[in-house]
Amino acid sequence: MPVEEEIFSQPKELSRVLEFVSESKAHVLIHEKLRDADEMLFIGCGSSYYIGITAARYFTGKLGVKTTALPAGEFLLSADWNLAKSGNKVAFLISRSGSTSEVVRACEALSKMHVFTIGITLEEKSQLAREAELSMIIPIKEESIVMTKSFSSITLFLLTLAEFLSGKTDLLPFKELINVIEESFPAWQKEAQNLSKQGTHYVFLGTGPYEGIARESALKLQEMSLTTTESYSTLEYRHGPEALVEPGVVVVIYGDGEHEQALAQEIEGLGGRAVVRPRFLENYEDSFIQVIFAQLLGLEIAKKKGIDVENPRNLTKVVRLDG
């Protein structure tokens, strides 16, 4: 059962990512290429795009730099409508497989525009690794179609890169967060089991880097358990989508500040079920572990519905365009 094993192997795999960060020159090599950048682009598809949203917000928050996260398909269909002509840009192209057509084509298009390209992938021999001017191969393998440990691993790599660029090389806070996963698995699993019985429709909300986590959470439930989901920037939920709240709607809110608590109360008052997920650290360093709860929830809903998570409907491990 690769999906379940891969979800539960995250503490071990994430520790391996931290070893890679401290032993390799990855961050130093990237640092050299970012010196003159006015804007950093984070580009990917599906889960890898949501890693991009999380990373872009984190880089802006930690470094004060301009960032833009884009689905790679925007390059193919509407590049001129997304990118300003001015400014010195560096692009991170994120793809587990390194073979997703839109990402590879975005990489080619950016090189032609003289934007420096950095490929982040698990596959050394992929097209992305060959096309990008600098490639970082994250040393983990993932068998499943659905991205779980690759999401948290690539996210962790990028969060630690932002820390490194801000002058912080201490990985201890991240090591401690990895320990939190191990300790929390039983409680998270129990909560996921309970919640899997309560909803027919799930919504995920997050702000800042957590918005990327909310988007990925919604995708995980769709892919793993064929569930109807939505995701929004937290307070956007009050601007229309809340109309759908009724019994059977479960809203998971990442972050537990005053506004999140008030929103949760409001949702419960409307007959929905709201779950506030607490922060483990103040400044979104825990984004890479927050997503694990949604992976467990997807698994539990799939079990309940008798859905095979190893063979997600209408999904392939690599999505390619013809021609």
Ligand code: F1P
């Ligand atoms: C991204 C992606 C995944 C999705 C599925 C197909 O692939 O769209 O988000 O879950 O596995 O591929 P990649 O570009 O990261 O390889």
